[in-house]
Amino acid sequence: xxxxxxxxxxxxxSTILWAQQPGPRGAAAVPPSARDQAPWDPSGYxxxxxxxxxxxxxxxxxxxxxIGVPINAEAKKVxxxxxxxxxxxxxxxxHGGGIVMDLPERxxxxxxxANDLRVxxxxxxxxxxxxxxxxxxxxxxxxxxxxxxxxxxAMAPTRQGYSVARWVLPGGGQRFGPAxxxxxxxxxSIEVTTDHLLPGLLRTNGIPYSAGAKKTEWWDLRKEATGExxxxxxxxxxxxxxxxxxxxxxxxxxxxxxGAKWDPTACSLTP
Amino acid sequence: xxxxxVALVVLLFGTMLYTSTVLAQVDLSGDWxxxxxxxxxxxxxxxxxxxxxxxxxxxxxxxxxWTADVTQELHRQCNPWSPxxxxxxxxxxxxxxxxxxxxxxxxxxxxxxxxxxxxMTIWTDxxxxxxxxxxHTYSGFTSGKWEGDTLVTxxxxxxxxxxxxxxxxxxxxxxxxxxxxxxxxQMAITGVIRDPVYLSAPWVIAATLARRxxxxxxxxxxxxxxxxxxLEAVSDGYHSATxxxxxxxxxxxxxxxxxxxxxxxxxxxxxxxxxxFRKRILSExxxxxxxxxxxxxxxxxxxxxxxxxxASSVKH
Numbered sequence: 001x002x003x004x005x006x007x008x009x010x011x012x013x014s015t016i017l018w019a020q021q022p023g024p025r026g027a028a029a030v031p032p033s034a035r036d037q038a039p040w041d042p043s044g045y046x047x048x049x050x051x052x053x054x055x056x057x058x059x060x061x062x063x064x065x066x067i068g069v070p071i072n073a074e075a076k077k078v079x080x081x082x083x084x085x086x087x088x089x090x091x092x093x094x095h096g097g098g099i100v101m102d103l104p105e106r107x108x109x110x111x112x113x114a115n116d117l118r119v120x121x122x123x124x125x126x127x128x129x130x131x132x133x134x135x136x137x138x139x140x141x142x143x144x145x146x147x148x149x150x151x152x153x154a155m156a157p158t159r160q161g162y163s164v165a166r167w168v169l170p171g172g173g174q175r176f177g178p179a180x181x182x183x184x185x186x187x188x189s190i191e192v193t194t195d196h197l198l199p200g201l202l203r204t205n206g207i208p209y210s211a212g213a214k215k216t217e218w219w220d221l222r223k224e225a226t227g228e229x230x231x232x233x234x235x236x237x238x239x240x241x242x243x244x245x246x247x248x249x250x251x252x253x254x255x256x257x258x259g260a261k262w263d264p265t266a267c268s269l270t271p
Numbered sequence: 272x273x274x275x276x277v278a279l280v281v282l283l284f285g286t287m288l289y290t291s292t293v294l295a296q297v298d299l300s301g302d303w304x305x306x307x308x309x310x311x312x313x314x315x316x317x318x319x320x321x322x323x324x325x326x327x328x329x330x331x332x333x334x335x336x337w338t339a340d341v342t343q344e345l346h347r348q349c350n351p352w353s354p355x356x357x358x359x360x361x362x363x364x365x366x367x368x369x370x371x372x373x374x375x376x377x378x379x380x381x382x383x384x385x386x387x388x389x390x391m392t393i394w395t396d397x398x399x400x401x402x403x404x405x406x407h408t409y410s411g412f413t414s415g416k417w418e419g420d421t422l423v424t425x426x427x428x429x430x431x432x433x434x435x436x437x438x439x440x441x442x443x444x445x446x447x448x449x450x451x452x453x454x455x456x457q458m459a460i461t462g463v464i465r466d467p468v469y470l471s472a473p474w475v476i477a478a479t480l481a482r483r484x485x486x487x488x489x490x491x492x493x494x495x496x497x498x499x500x501x502l503e504a505v506s507d508g509y510h511s512a513t514x515x516x517x518x519x520x521x522x523x524x525x526x527x528x529x530x531x532x533x534x535x536x537x538x539x540x541x542x543x544x545x546x547x548f549r550k551r552i553l554s555e556x557x558x559x560x561x562x563x564x565x566x567x568x569x570x571x572x573x574x575x576x577x578x579x580x581x582a583s584s585v586k587h
Contacts (some may be wrong), residue, residue, distance in 0.1 A: 050545070053577050058552075059530070106546065176452075201578045218459055249308050250478055252476075270559065
């Protein structure tokens with residue numbers, strides 16, 4: 001009787017321990033794609049919720065209004081010299097990768113293929129491509145190594161730059177079954193780093209960012225039992241040329257059922 | 272004394288389970304300071320500015336009836352803010368694990384060194400909330416559970432207070448939900464305020480905190496207390512000690528007068544949160560200000576924009 005109980009306890013314990021191990025060795029030969037790794041699916045239509053810093057995001061701010069952006073003296077000099085009357089041809093600079101996700105807009109997010117996530121905006125009709133790395137995330141709450149994938153050599157900078165992404169999953173990404181899929185958990189974040197940006201504007205009143213700017217984003221899904229979903233992107237923009245410290249902002253997007261309100265508009269600096 | 276092998280195995284197994292449970296929690300310990308831009312959180316919203324807040328008519332009326340002059344009333348000077356101030360305020364917080372004598376984490380204390388937000392405890396041990404009739408306080412009652420690396424909290428039993436420093440009201444029936452996800456030395460916090468009395472939709476807000484390693488002045492071991500004191504009355508030209516919601520002066524609001532923001536935008540409401548509202552006001556003839564900014568022009572504490580610059584009247 002006692003031996004039976006002992007065997008039962010050991011069997012139960014070993015079952016739990018076994019369940020925490022990575023999948024069979026054979027599964028490692030074919031790394032799961034980013035789409036297969038996804039603990040939640042970012043694809044679909046999202047609308048920005050402008051609930052904070054409203055005036056600076058929803059209407060065109062006037063000259064000299066630089067509150068909230070940690071500009072240095074050089075940036076202020078550039079912004080003070082900004083003249084919207086002489087800005088023809090620069091309309092899309094205010095919709096560049098440095099600030100594009102903070103603008104009032106709708107997103108259409110879709111998987112271009114198994115490892116590339118495409119993000120389209122209706123405002124200014126911009127397109128981002130997030131190139132996922134075939135990694136398996138990291139330790140819970142811990143510091144992760146920066147993504148190392150680089151753009152093709154001699155790639156010219158672009159308005160939205162080159163973005164490298166990866167899933168960061170709780171527990172070091174060891175919750176995958178033998179087929180490389182996330183079987184149960186819908187928790188995890190997307191880390192995105194972006195560089196190779198063309199210079200642009202952080203605001204339509206001329207606050208600049210340079211080609212040396214680099215952006216790090218953490219995409220987190222906030223999901224309610226009621227079905228409400230919000231995508232929150234904690235964003236840190238670093239620009240040694242124009243910013244005295246990282247510029248951090250947190251755009252919020254609400255999931256929409258479809259693209260019924262999708263309304264593409266051209267780049268614009270003024271109403 | 273002979274020990275039962277079964278007892279030893281059960282003890283070993285129990286220890287393993289306990290350890291795994293403890294390690295399953297992300298360690299939030301430390302000082303976290305606000306890293307996000309400081310327009311709303313730092314300088315704060317201007318008086319009577321509710322754009323982007325889904326106020327209903329009752330909330331709007333209550334907000335308009337408020338005046339900043341209440342801070343000159345001795346019995347109100349030291350009223351603290353509520354837990355949502357971790358996002359709408361400037362201070363971040365110190366997170367300390369609440370442990371029992373065996374080291375088990377039962378929750379997290381969140382404190383700041385200044386008096387204006389009281390300590391709160393996020394209970395993660397599954398304890399039941401107080402009865403609905405229990406005392407409502409400035410900090411309320413907060414429970415939390417881990418969903419992956421995200422601590423999801425819910426605060427109830429809040430006392431009537433304000434959800435923004437410009438007098439935007441929050442009722443005793445409101446709840447405050449948080450999603451807190453650490454990303455290395457940063458922590459992304461999303462807040463959802465629901466209020467059946469003053470809001471017609473959830474107000475979703477977000478901030479990023481950064482871990483402080485220097486234990487500097489904003490989050491430290493010193494606790495600053497509030498001492499009520501008589502203040503000299505000041506006037507901003509817009510408000511007086513007593514106001515009615517429909518006072519004529521109210522129509523000359525900062526946002527409208529200084530920044531040309533339409534009145535129906537300033538008054539808030541759920542519609543003001545969406546891009547189509549922007550398109551509407553732009554199509555109705557919105558004109559951006561052409562004169563140099565004079566009020567709240569630069570980042571909180573910035574040395575780049577001097578007072579002289581702010582006061583300049585250069586026009587393009």
